[in-house]
Amino acid sequence: MKASSKQVGGNHYNFLPIQPATYCQVNGLRACESNIVKYATRWRDKGGLEDLKKIKHYVDLIIEIEELEHEDDL
Numbered sequence: 001m002k003a004s005s006k007q008v009g010g011n012h013y014n015f016l017p018i019q020p021a022t023y024c025q026v027n028g029l030r031a032c033e034s035n036i037v038k039y040a041t042r043w044r045d046k047g048g049l050e051d052l053k054k055i056k057h058y059v060d061l062i063i064e065i066e067e068l069e070h071e072d073d074l
Contacts, residue, residue, distance in 0.1 A: 012045040
């Protein structure tokens with residue numbers, strides 16, 4: 001059995017035509033971006049409000065990193 005055909009810890013991704021991990025890998029997303037995709041995909045079926053808060057946290061992290069990287073541009 002291929003790793004992409006099974007899920008450990010639930011079945012909230014099993015109904016999807018494209019797994020979040022596959023989407024993120026193929027599109028070259030970084031860690032924070034990949035986590036946003038993962039939590040946005042599953043929040044209704046697994047984590048609820050907590051997953052939405054995780055999305056917000058990862059967006060805030062990306063903003064913080066981008067602001068630090070572009071401080072010299074100001």
